[in-house]
Amino acid sequence: MANESVESVARVQRLLRDVVAPIAKRFAFEDVPSEGEVAGAPCVLVLGNHSSGKSSFINHLLGKTVQRTGLAPTDDGFTILTHGAPEVDVDGQALTTDPTLPWAGLRVFGPELLTHLRLKRRDCDILKSVTLIDSPGLIDAAKPESERGFDFAGVVRFLAARADLVILFFDPDKPGTTGEALSIVTQSLRGIDHKLLIVMNKMDLFKSLSDFARCYGALCWNLGKVIARKDLPFVFTTYFPVDNAVPPALPADEFVKAREALVREVVDAKTRRADNRITQLQEYVERLLLHATIIRHARTHVRSLLVRSFVSSMGLAVLLGLATWFTFAVDAAWWVRGICALGAGLALVHGVSTSSRLKSAAQRDVAARIPELFERVFARDLLTRASGDELRARFDAAAPRAQKALETLGALSFPRFSAADEARLRDVVAREVPALRRVVNG
Numbered sequence: 001m002a003n004e005s006v007e008s009v010a011r012v013q014r015l016l017r018d019v020v021a022p023i024a025k026r027f028a029f030e031d032v033p034s035e036g037e038v039a040g041a042p043c044v045l046v047l048g049n050h051s052s053g054k055s056s057f058i059n060h061l062l063g064k065t066v067q068r069t070g071l072a073p074t075d076d077g078f079t080i081l082t083h084g085a086p087e088v089d090v091d092g093q094a095l096t097t098d099p100t101l102p103w104a105g106l107r108v109f110g111p112e113l114l115t116h117l118r119l120k121r122r123d124c125d126i127l128k129s130v131t132l133i134d135s136p137g138l139i140d141a142a143k144p145e146s147e148r149g150f151d152f153a154g155v156v157r158f159l160a161a162r163a164d165l166v167i168l169f170f171d172p173d174k175p176g177t178t179g180e181a182l183s184i185v186t187q188s189l190r191g192i193d194h195k196l197l198i199v200m201n202k203m204d205l206f207k208s209l210s211d212f213a214r215c216y217g218a219l220c221w222n223l224g225k226v227i228a229r230k231d232l233p234f235v236f237t238t239y240f241p242v243d244n245a246v247p248p249a250l251p252a253d254e255f256v257k258a259r260e261a262l263v264r265e266v267v268d269a270k271t272r273r274a275d276n277r278i279t280q281l282q283e284y285v286e287r288l289l290l291h292a293t294i295i296r297h298a299r300t301h302v303r304s305l306l307v308r309s310f311v312s313s314m315g316l317a318v319l320l321g322l323a324t325w326f327t328f329a330v331d332a333a334w335w336v337r338g339i340c341a342l343g344a345g346l347a348l349v350h351g352v353s354t355s356s357r358l359k360s361a362a363q364r365d366v367a368a369r370i371p372e373l374f375e376r377v378f379a380r381d382l383l384t385r386a387s388g389d390e391l392r393a394r395f396d397a398a399a400p401r402a403q404k405a406l407e408t409l410g411a412l413s414f415p416r417f418s419a420a421d422e423a424r425l426r427d428v429v430a431r432e433v434p435a436l437r438r439v440v441n442g
């Protein structure tokens with residue numbers, strides 16, 4: 001790696017450790033990417049429909065059969081392929097507890113994922129420059145977490161955020177119509193267009209040009225519905241030579257060129273690495289800023305509710321207290337004095353007990369009102385910013401975590417999100433990130 005890239009990766013690590021991590025911790029935000037993750041080898045994540053040829057593609061890259069392939073669903077887990085000898089397989093438990101490996105962050109997805117996760121160390125040339133990740137096939141309906149056993153969309157989001165290249169496979173059988181493929185593109189791959197490559201595989205299966213055109217059109221149509229861009233990304237139309245396949249009916253030259261271009265993209269993933277680490281830092285800080293801002297407003301909302309209720313119930317107690325004092329001053333009848341004193345006492349008790357009840361109710365309530373708060377607080381930005389959609393997408397990604405933090409810990413348990421902390425984070429995005437990009441891109 002060029003010196004500039006090494007320096008910038010080290011700078012990203014320092015910023016995450018010294019500036020960003022302490023603020024993330026204060027606001028119960030996700031852990032910052034570990035130093036191992038930031039410094040780890042370039043990584044390519046392969047996703048796609050069940051049986052679309054992901055494992056065949058990986059075997060093609062490796063130059064030998066490492067991954068099992070077949071028409072029945074063959075992979076129900078994630079396989080990380082890295083370089084090394086001797087060739088060993090490491091299970092999910094071991095690979096997420098090994099401090100020398102950058103995968104400890106996957107433990108948050110629970111033990112069920114660990115049984116669907118393995119690492120294969122193989123002595124293949126391409127693995128010297130990239131780590132490859134094979135994944136379970138996407139299926140017709142987005143399965144709920146209970147069926148997959150772990151948060152599949154979350155794991156894909158986690159891996160995609162760390163990958164330098166994400167390759168999404170489709171095949172003529174299901175050109176983008178799979179429920180899970182569409183939901184993965186909308187939920188987990190949002191905001192990573194810059195490193196997303198789309199592949200339409202098994203071109204050798206087409207018998208005629210019209211079949212090809214219909215399938216290609218269907219894929220673009222379906223992607224157009226979920227990719228929030230004016231222009232569609234380039235689609236690599238290709239096929240991989242597999243055993244017992246009949247020769248392609250359509251002229252194959254362009255498909256072979258696309259295959260070679262795709263392989264080149266994988267080999268060159270390392271050139272994207274420093275840039276992706278900077279993007280990862282930027283996106284993390286932007287998400288954290290939004291998370292802390294949501295908590296700040298939730299906290300202010302709860303506090304002002306409490307202050308208002310306290311002032312109104314205490315106002316009554318103070319008023320009745322003054323009235324009691326007055327009745328004593330004018331030496332009113334004993335029963336008038338008694339009623340006033342009793343009223344003041346009751347108002348005081350009521351005020352104190354209401355505010356403690358209100359405190360827990362308001363904290364529960366504000367967690368559910370986050371979307372409403374967001375619309376109110378960011379109303380101007382959502383209307384006037386060219387990137388209003390982006391802000392909304394970032395909110396959609398940040399809201400569940402903020403909601404959970406507020407529900408479990410309560411808005412009042414968080415410290416104030418100070419102007420100094422906010423300025424520190426904004427400085428990373430506005431000054432440090434562009435400076436790092438200038439160093440990397442020359």
Ligand SMILES: Nc1nc2c(ncn2[C@@H]2O[C@H](COP(=O)(O)OP(=O)(O)OP(=O)(O)O)[C@@H](O)[C@H]2O)c(=O)[nH]1
Nearest residue numbers: 050051052053054055056069070073074137239240
């Ligand atoms: N004709 C043809 N067959 C292919 C091509 N790529 C893969 N296949 C075949 O399609 C079947 C599925 O391929 P896999 O590589 O196992 O697909 P996968 O995406 O890994 O499938 P899952 O792991 O089950 O999601 C296998 O029988 C492959 O031999 C291709 O380009 N053309």
Ligand SMILES: [Mg+2]
Nearest residue numbers: 054055074075
């Ligand atoms: Mg497979």
